Amino acid sequence: FKQKTAYEIVDCDWSSDVCSSDLGDVWLSPHDRPLTREELCDAVAGADAIVCLLHDRIDDEVLDAAGPQLKVIANVAVGFNNVDTDAIAKRGTVWFTNTPAVLTEATADIAMALILMTTRRLGEGERVIRSETPWVWSMFYMLGTGIQGKTLGIVGLGLIGQATARRAKAFGMEIIYSGRRQADPAIEAELGARYVSFDELLETADVVSLHCPLNAETQHLIDADRLKQMRSDAFLINTTRGPVVDEQALVDALRAGEIAGAGLDVFEEEPKVNPGLLELENAVLIPHLGSATIETRTAMGVLAATNAVAVLNGEQPPTRSEEHTSELQSQSTISYA
Numbered sequence: 001f002k003q004k005t006a007y008e009i010v011d012c013d014w015s016s017d018v019c020s021s022d023l024g025d026v027w028l029s030p031h032d033r034p035l036t037r038e039e040l041c042d043a044v045a046g047a048d049a050i051v052c053l054l055h056d057r058i059d060d061e062v063l064d065a066a067g068p069q070l071k072v073i074a075n076v077a078v079g080f081n082n083v084d085t086d087a088i089a090k091r092g093t094v095w096f097t098n099t100p101a102v103l104t105e106a107t108a109d110i111a112m113a114l115i116l117m118t119t120r121r122l123g124e125g126e127r128v129i130r131s132e133t134p135w136v137w138s139m140f141y142m143l144g145t146g147i148q149g150k151t152l153g154i155v156g157l158g159l160i161g162q163a164t165a166r167r168a169k170a171f172g173m174e175i176i177y178s179g180r181r182q183a184d185p186a187i188e189a190e191l192g193a194r195y196v197s198f199d200e201l202l203e204t205a206d207v208v209s210l211h212c213p214l215n216a217e218t219q220h221l222i223d224a225d226r227l228k229q230m231r232s233d234a235f236l237i238n239t240t241r242g243p244v245v246d247e248q249a250l251v252d253a254l255r256a257g258e259i260a261g262a263g264l265d266v267f268e269e270e271p272k273v274n275p276g277l278l279e280l281e282n283a284v285l286i287p288h289l290g291s292a293t294i295e296t297r298t299a300m301g302v303l304a305a306t307n308a309v310a311v312l313n314g315e316q317p318p319t320r321s322e323e324h325t326s327e328l329q330s331q332s333t334i335s336y337a
């Protein structure tokens with residue numbers, strides 16, 4: 001089995017599908033890994049467009065390294081906590097775009113997978129088999145928690161929150177949600193979702209799934225006090241960004257039995273994982289795989305490149321982020337997931 005390179009995996013020919021004609025020089029990182037700070041600053045020097053990944057910190061230093069000709073930052077992610085959008089807005093001449101909608105279903109699949117893995121103890125079960133630990137079917141062996149008729153609390157009913165709710169509803173769960181604003185009545189009706197306060201959500205949900213973006217307001221949204229508000233038989237699922245949860249407080253809460261389990265796709269200081277989590281059987285831990293399908297990563301890359309190319313061609317990019325662009329660009333629509 002030969003490990004494929006990134007270019008063999010993606011499902012299109014970037015140069016012909018997206019960069020149709022004379023866009024000038026395209027520098028493509030030869031590495032399928034985060035660039036170091038130095039590599040990033042070197043790579044962007046003189047660029048008109050930067051297509052960056054979620055671990056690339058885009059701030060004044062990188063904008064300066066690029067130079068005044070820079071026209072667009074196209075983030076290959078829906079979340080953009082890696083980008084100092086105020087620094088971009090201040091420049092007044094640089095567009096910022098993200099990749100909403102194309103990763104909705106893949107990420108919701110992972111949220112639902114984590115709900116099933118945590119409630120049914122699947123990681124723990126797999127470890128029993130792989131470690132060749134003796135086991136035998138018995139009435140009370142490794143019992144989990146059924147989710148039918150239980151309540152899923154969605155924090156942030158954006159596109160991914162909705163897609164997760166849709167899946168959970170098909171599994172027989174009731175849906176409540178909290179967030180900055182109430183969803184469209186048609187969406188509430190489709191999902192049978194009830195808008196509740198954050199307090200009510202934490203206090204009543206059997207499973208709490210986080211789908212809010214990471215920003216100054218949501219940093220450590222789930223801290224020791226919030227974890228105490230949750231039911232002791234409840235599960236916490238995080239597929240958004242690690243810092244939305246105070247990871248040490250989560251370890252303490254899991255150890256103390258303040259909540260029943262957690263399923264995490266994201267971590268506070270990725271790729272590091274709090275060692276306390278590694279010791280806990282009731283934590284399911286996967287390495288930021290939310291959007292990691294061939295189809296979705298291809299769609300994300302193509303959308304980001306399409307955004308960049310549109311700007312270079314003097315057109316409006318398809319998925320620009322209104323909230324953080326300058327006056328010049330303020331006709332556009334914000335796209336959160």
Ligand code: GLV
Pocket residue numbers: 054076077078079080103290291
């Ligand atoms: C992935 O984590 C994303 O925000 O797109």
